[in-house]
Amino acid sequence: MTVREAIEELCADYAEAIDDGQLERWPGLFTADGEYQIITRESHDAGLPIGILYCDSRAMMEDRVRALRTANIYEPHAYRHLLGRPRFAPDGDGLAVRSNFCVFRIAQDGDTVTFATGRYMDRIVSDGGALRFRSRRVIIDSRRVDILLVLPL
Amino acid sequence: MTVREAIEELCADYAEAIDDGQLERWPGLFTADGEYQIITRESHDAGLPIGILYCDSRAMMEDRVRALRTANIYEPHAYRHLLGRPRFAPDGDGLAVRSNFCVFRIAQDGDTVTFATGRYMDRIVSDGGALRFRSRRVIIDSRRVDILLVLPL
Amino acid sequence: MTVREAIEELCADYAEAIDDGQLERWPGLFTADGEYQIITRESHDAGLPIGILYCDSRAMMEDRVRALRTANIYEPHAYRHLLGRPRFAPDGDGLAVRSNFCVFRIAQDGDTVTFATGRYMDRIVSDGGALRFRSRRVIIDSRRVDILLVLPL
Amino acid sequence: MDVPVTRELASDLVWPPGGVTRVPFRVFSDPAIYAEEQRRLFRGPIWNFLCLEIELPNPGDWRLATVGDVPVVVTRDEHGTIHAMVNRCAHKGALVCLQERGNAKALTCVYHSWSYDLAGRLQSVAFRHGIRGKGGMPEDFDAAQHRLEPLRIEVFSGVVFGTFSDATVPVEDYLGATMARMIRRNLGRPHRLLGMHSQIIHNNWKLYAENVRDSYHATLLHTFYTTFKVNRLDMDGGMLLSDDGRHSISYARRGTLQQSDEYQKVHSAQYDSALAAPQLLDTWTEFDDGITHCIQTIFPTLVVQLTLNSLAVRFFTPRGIDRTELFWIYLGYQDDTEQQTRQRLMQSNLTGAAGLVSLEDGCINEFVQRGTRGSENRNAFLEMGGREVASSDGSRATETGIRGFWQGYRELMGV
Amino acid sequence: MDVPVTRELASDLVWPPGGVTRVPFRVFSDPAIYAEEQRRLFRGPIWNFLCLEIELPNPGDWRLATVGDVPVVVTRDEHGTIHAMVNRCAHKGALVCLQERGNAKALTCVYHSWSYDLAGRLQSVAFRHGIRGKGGMPEDFDAAQHRLEPLRIEVFSGVVFGTFSDATVPVEDYLGATMARMIRRNLGRPHRLLGMHSQIIHNNWKLYAENVRDSYHATLLHTFYTTFKVNRLDMDGGMLLSDDGRHSISYARRGTLQQSDEYQKVHSAQYDSALAAPQLLDTWTEFDDGITHCIQTIFPTLVVQLTLNSLAVRFFTPRGIDRTELFWIYLGYQDDTEQQTRQRLMQSNLTGAAGLVSLEDGCINEFVQRGTRGSENRNAFLEMGGREVASSDGSRATETGIRGFWQGYRELMGV
Amino acid sequence: MDVPVTRELASDLVWPPGGVTRVPFRVFSDPAIYAEEQRRLFRGPIWNFLCLEIELPNPGDWRLATVGDVPVVVTRDEHGTIHAMVNRCAHKGALVCLQERGNAKALTCVYHSWSYDLAGRLQSVAFRHGIRGKGGMPEDFDAAQHRLEPLRIEVFSGVVFGTFSDATVPVEDYLGATMARMIRRNLGRPHRLLGMHSQIIHNNWKLYAENVRDSYHATLLHTFYTTFKVNRLDMDGGMLLSDDGRHSISYARRGTLQQSDEYQKVHSAQYDSALAAPQLLDTWTEFDDGITHCIQTIFPTLVVQLTLNSLAVRFFTPRGIDRTELFWIYLGYQDDTEQQTRQRLMQSNLTGAAGLVSLEDGCINEFVQRGTRGSENRNAFLEMGGREVASSDGSRATETGIRGFWQGYRELMGV
Numbered sequence A, B, C: 001m002t003v004r005e006a007i008e009e010l011c012a013d014y015a016e017a018i019d020d021g022q023l024e025r026w027p028g029l030f031t032a033d034g035e036y037q038i039i040t041r042e043s044h045d046a047g048l049p050i051g052i053l054y055c056d057s058r059a060m061m062e063d064r065v066r067a068l069r070t071a072n073i074y075e076p077h078a079y080r081h082l083l084g085r086p087r088f089a090p091d092g093d094g095l096a097v098r099s100n101f102c103v104f105r106i107a108q109d110g111d112t113v114t115f116a117t118g119r120y121m122d123r124i125v126s127d128g129g130a131l132r133f134r135s136r137r138v139i140i141d142s143r144r145v146d147i148l149l150v151l152p153l
Numbered sequence D, E, F: 001m002d003v004p005v006t007r008e009l010a011s012d013l014v015w016p017p018g019g020v021t022r023v024p025f026r027v028f029s030d031p032a033i034y035a036e037e038q039r040r041l042f043r044g045p046i047w048n049f050l051c052l053e054i055e056l057p058n059p060g061d062w063r064l065a066t067v068g069d070v071p072v073v074v075t076r077d078e079h080g081t082i083h084a085m086v087n088r089c090a091h092k093g094a095l096v097c098l099q100e101r102g103n104a105k106a107l108t109c110v111y112h113s114w115s116y117d118l119a120g121r122l123q124s125v126a127f128r129h130g131i132r133g134k135g136g137m138p139e140d141f142d143a144a145q146h147r148l149e150p151l152r153i154e155v156f157s158g159v160v161f162g163t164f165s166d167a168t169v170p171v172e173d174y175l176g177a178t179m180a181r182m183i184r185r186n187l188g189r190p191h192r193l194l195g196m197h198s199q200i201i202h203n204n205w206k207l208y209a210e211n212v213r214d215s216y217h218a219t220l221l222h223t224f225y226t227t228f229k230v231n232r233l234d235m236d237g238g239m240l241l242s243d244d245g246r247h248s249i250s251y252a253r254r255g256t257l258q259q260s261d262e263y264q265k266v267h268s269a270q271y272d273s274a275l276a277a278p279q280l281l282d283t284w285t286e287f288d289d290g291i292t293h294c295i296q297t298i299f300p301t302l303v304v305q306l307t308l309n310s311l312a313v314r315f316f317t318p319r320g321i322d323r324t325e326l327f328w329i330y331l332g333y334q335d336d337t338e339q340q341t342r343q344r345l346m347q348s349n350l351t352g353a354a355g356l357v358s359l360e361d362g363c364i365n366e367f368v369q370r371g372t373r374g375s376e377n378r379n380a381f382l383e384m385g386g387r388e389v390a391s392s393d394g395s396r397a398t399e400t401g402i403r404g405f406w407q408g409y410r411e412l413m414g415v
């Protein structure tokens, strides 16, 4: 499998885990010290530190999943990801990868909306034989979120 | 051409045939005993047998095309497919393939809606030198259809 | 890099230049005598010469960019492209390439709409070592444009 | 979309001369009339379809439903009794049940944890006595005064009906003998769910209510019927109406086709193609009355059909003045063989959102919605089959079923 | 979106002092006024643009159109005569023609196969006599009483106009001599279709009606004009109005530019860049009157333009109170050379949804729609060029064309 | 969406018996009431949040804002003075400023280049004297009569407030001593912007106004609070109201938890899990009053919060009758250490659109909007904590804050 294929597999697997509701698989796609942030393009461009969601470790992502399974209250819904072609370049011990995305949100009554569009800015490293995200920065194009954000993008 | 490329070609050709309105080409992308079903994710997950549309053979797909050309009445419209990356694994004498999709519907007045999102669950086999669908199961994320469904997804 | 990869890189780079607002990079992706036209599917199918926007050279594209930077007035907005898989065949001294696209438009208040769907019909040639568009014909599925069209699709 | 209840403009609606043979197009687009329907019709003395009993097999099962604009939840309590109530918390009005289906010992509102039993009676109020004596409800708070607004329900042949009105007569009287008999014929035996989906159609709900009572259009619009001789008006068949005209049965006997000349004029009969895959129409006789096609409407928004071997319940509900959601619920009988289930699957291709003989109904009512725009003060003309509201045995070239619907509508709306 | 016809609230609209120099912003956002316009204005004594005659070259050709909210179909019958009628079946109101364009011997409604000739006269009713004597229409059914609601039409210089009112004067009188002359100049010769597309603009239709009559904004908002000297107010030019003020012509002579100081104050004249691809503006002289830029408006929703060599017809129609669809129809003359067609293609870059000197109009009217939100009881101020409604030869620094529009609007709406 | 100003139907709103302990659901869905609010409330004697002073650091800076439906622009002029005015050109009503933020010497409308100084005074009118003496404004045109409609503004602790009414008392009096003190505590020190985003919630704006004053729901709906003991009603805390009841402070002292039995009944306290990444809740004491959780509401649409170390301003504004935009503005103090900024970043996970203890508010108000559909003539029941409008020291098991909101609302709306 070429590097490109390995990257595309990781990105597709990430989307599949979320779209299928296998959220427990999500933190495992990051390194233990993996970072995850969702931020608006406006704040990203302004260099502001606070976005919409921030995890500084896989453990924090696991807390997120546990919270949304047990504590948080919201109407059932699912995502469907469509991903653009990743573009990548070597970066230190890993790869700097960028790709476009669109996430549709499907409500239980079937209502489907374009929930988020934007780009992923990733650092991907080889971690115990597999590629994993050391950091995934989700830069959404819109300044606003419809209703709420509880499932990772 | 690698297996991946052959699969992606087949999936792209399938979308192109429908988006260009060359529906007569559609049944030919299946084996003679090919199966085609459109079903909601809700019914699929519940294991219910009846979805929205079911064809148990290429002949039945040909009847569908003939019906929509000659018998059925609806306002002219077209689709535009965007496809996700297929993921596949060997499965018996063929391949089990899965991919995400989004279908936009464009009405004659230009009104464009996200008509369907979901995933294809396919069985693809080599049939007379070419890859063909032995079965394509279209699992749409929404429980509902806007207006009607007459062109295949 | 295979021909397919080179084509996909060019198409991805084209989208990235526009989505990132680096419009000055856009004309450079065409040959000096490059053609660019945006036209509705309805007019394209009817073989009408006039579409929505036409440039017969890189210079004309540069005028467009200068006009939208200095002369034209509109509310700030951005695009996000999602591209389908290019399909290509040799064509004279170059390649005839076709791909589907969807462009989302994000307004400054965050409002996100499916601005355009359709297909690119390209002639791509090798020009000074790099692949460039000798012509890109943007055939949009809808007969209508929401608000206005100022950024290239 | 919001429908203000404050506009009493419906009162200025004057029905045109001609009674039920005329319908002012305005009734399909005036928000004031829509709001009035919510109060007078859907909350009035009628039975609304809520769900099927088989959707609530176990104690504690609940399911969401809708009556006009009103969100409803249907439950089966620990004793097996079915209840229905407005899905609106007695405290501040939040939806109490959030999922389409569920099972619970009690219904607890997520906002402030007020909890109700499966009959909708308020059981507990969080912090009712405050915390360590501070805060909480006033001394005179009476839990009995606060419950989920109940609907009266009745289960008939496995169909759960609900009403807001005390004046509504029992379901069997509401249906009348003829209608009750046909429902028993089709749904009286133990049935099971084979599939379901819905459609959003872009028209006022009453246009679909007309459409399903319109035996005149069936073989003209749905040309697949005609072409493949699934159902034609020159088969022996007819339209049966309940005494009050509100409900109807359109039926046909496929065995009795005698081609009539009238069809030579009809576009949809101009060609005759054979199916490459005839298995679509493989059928077996389920009932000895020879009826192979039967579509029954129950006022206002329920349809029960057995077309060939395709057994289904349809329910439609307003989603705004020019939007309607149409639900298709496919059924079989519990003693069906695998082969029979497969044939129901094959024939499900005939109906539903992609149905070879039903997909046109997804757009035809929108065509009326759009065709009448800007003509709100013009009227529809409904004299096919005469001007009466009465059963039309032997012929379905009639609009008697539609006239019957408007007769009922006008009685309830007082127009 | 539905516009109920039942709200007579427009009657409470009181025009502010100042007559046509003031416009209450409320007229752009009040649904009651919108509904009133449908009746009094679009169905009133005016000529509505329907389509171009070249769109109906052959007998049997038909094309959809819209008059306010009303769907219309325009046909050419077997004798070559053009007809227009509401695209609303006389039976139950369905759209009769479904495709934008078509060709047929008769118009048949898909719902119940009622069939009309190309003039809209009812020809046949399916199952009129029932089947084998059962069902069908009452004996006294009179087909002559049922037809597609007709519009009166007139073709002028290849433009098909339609009206609902018997009181509308002939098109030539409606236009007046000046307007008629200019239409003949631009469209009188055989022309052909070079392209078309439309734009959805998010504003009330009247804001665009103002915009196209606003010779004041052209060189200030569309700075490309100024920068590249395509058109400036210091060229010899003016605004011509019809006697009733409803129609207008804004014209300029490019050959006559004498730069005036006023422009030094105008942002849009602050820089002056040259085109890297000057072929955009290669022109040839088509008429010997020296007019190189001419935009003509015909009340209420038609525009005919010849800017340099870009010949086009614009038509806009309401799609709800705050949505308008704007159609661009690009034309050439049948005797154009290939080179001339190519120059029209190049100059088409100036106008349309992506037009270098028109794209701003896609958003500017929305800016007014949004800017006036919450200020419905404030007024626009229209005193540029005085307070009169009269031609302004020699200067386009005037709002006389806009005042003329409102003069006509108020006459028709009775406000 | 357009809200006609012509419907005086709000006048038919009769408040139910029970005063502020009852709220007719209709106020959340009646367009006539929405329109009335624009006039009586948002343009009435109240202080509306416009922006933060730190968003306008330099002379010439401007920023868009919104007061109800009215678009507003806030500027800092060359002397450093802040101004606010309606973003509606005095000419024809176009938006004058198009970008969210900008810097300029003057505000120039793009439509016809009318230009205003940073205080909104009209400075120049393009072609006022026409061109070479032709066209232009009438002689008696008086620029002083035309300006951008101003709002009175006041800056308090770095918050820019604006009002349309001359009757509005000074901000400090509007707030009252208690509210003013808490704002000074949290925003009185130099602060800086750390981040911002917004949420579209699908409910009437007043449901969120209730929600943020609802100390009763916090620990029941937001179970993360309870589970991880961030904030519970059995901590020492209370609800402070301003004398007029319109503003409120809900506060708690985390250090003082004594678990009370009441929680054993509450679902949200049924389990107790530990965080795998406890750094989320690492805090330091910022103030010596021991208050670790404080949410302050300023009538009608402002919230200031300091939860643990998460400092933020929330502002919500109507976007139609059943849509509201909620803005989250995250702040720190200018003298924060890097470590402190990082902890604010970590704790920002608690609030906002994805907040572990706030995301439920994104949907709960929509649940009320939908739950009350078709029940517009029913009422909410607000007797938790009694029937009075008064501070509730020591307990937050009360709806006194919500009653206070409705008291203010009724005064302003005259219902």
Ligand code: FES
Pocket (backbone or CB within 6 Å): D089, D090, D091, D092, D093, D094, D109, D110, D111, D112, D113, D114
């Ligand atoms: S709204 Fe249900 S408990 Fe408060």
Ligand code: FES
Pocket (backbone or CB within 6 Å): E089, E090, E091, E092, E093, E094, E109, E110, E111, E112, E113, E114
């Ligand atoms: S509606 Fe046209 S034929 Fe019945």
Ligand code: FES
Pocket (backbone or CB within 6 Å): F089, F090, F091, F092, F093, F094, F109, F110, F111, F112, F113, F114
């Ligand atoms: S609307 Fe602002 S200058 Fe004319």
Ligand SMILES: [Fe+3]
Pocket (backbone or CB within 6 Å): D211, D217, D218, D222, D358, D361
């Ligand atoms: Fe039908």
Ligand SMILES: [Fe+3]
Pocket (backbone or CB within 6 Å): E211, E217, E218, E222, E358, E361
């Ligand atoms: Fe213009």
Ligand SMILES: [Fe+3]
Pocket (backbone or CB within 6 Å): F211, F217, F218, F222, F358, F361
């Ligand atoms: Fe909350």
